[in-house]
Amino acid sequence: MEHANPTFEFLGMTGNWSNILMLAVTSLIVFLIAFLSTRNLKMKPTGMQNFMEWIMDFVKGIIKSNFDWQTGGRFHVLGITFLMFIAVANVLGLPFSISYDGVLWWKSPTADPTVTMTLAVMVIILTHYYGIKMKGMKGYAVDTYLKPMPFLFPLKIIEEFANTLTLGLRLYGNIYAGEVLLGLIAGLATGYGALGFVGAIIPAMAWQGFSLFIGGIQAFIFVMLTMVYMSHKVSADH
């Protein structure tokens, strides 16, 4: 049950083939879903176009609960891509995991802290970028670090790091924990004979269903928090 990672070295940097593979698979699946369901767009939507439009409206709703649409509209694409990317990534590790020769290949890419923290840091950097872009350097500095009270400045600094960490690690923790428990149940199913297999069926199904739910919820939370942080930096009245 000891899982190693297929790491490699390139230009003095470490990489994990498993992560790269799964990121590629996730991207491919998201791309295919979005691409195929937006072929042959119609004024009267049918089938998958309805689904995609529902996702767009869903993200639009998230954005509208934080900004006015005038400001928030530019984050629409980011939000939709995040939602679908993370949801698909979360779900990928659910049906099975593949390990070969003690090396784990197939899992959720979001069950790796490097991936989730990268996304989180990217979000936080984007919030700062848009804060500066839309308010100017001075407005950004004052609004972000000196409001509501100047003496809260140290807390504001900590908040930025805390936001980053919670955003990334919440996602990682949820998905990783889900996979660990699935791994344990799978171990029960395979390691203890027929009785173990029978005993594992119901917990496995229950946990997979729950993980599916968690995967969706976490994707929603990630997008929601992205927009909340973004609105804190961008909107004048926060």
Added chain:
Amino acid sequence: MSFDYLVLGAGGHDGLNTLDIFATLFFFILLMVLLKKVAWGPLMGIMTQREELIASEIAAAENSRQESQRLLEEQRDLLKEARTEALAIVENAKKQGDASREEIITTARTEAIRLKESAIREIDTEKERAIAAVREEVVSLSVLAASKVLEKEVSEEDNRALIEATIAKAGEVN
């Protein structure tokens, strides 16, 4: 069964996987850019288009509703106008009919009176003329008779015969 891999970051992480960071960024940004181009862009386009279509359809429906309302009002007014006009025409015709009947009756009456009067006048004239003619005749007869009497001194018998003859002659003459 060991639980080593449950420890955070366990499972063969030897330090930071720097390449994973780049891989994540690369895949995510590539995905976002591609999808914006091939999926989200067109989808947003068609959604905006639909919104505009709906808005314009609503506006058009509102317009045509007002238009039909206006037309309805117009038709109603026209109908009312036509009805009053028809009533007026009928009223007028009735009045005119009454008037011309009165006139005809009056004319006929005056005409009748006039005819009657002229008839009476004519009768009177004729009567006068007849009387005058008779009188003239009588006078001439009398003169004739008188002249006959004066012409001849005759006996009473002759006289009588003469007068009778004269009268007989006068009867013949008349």
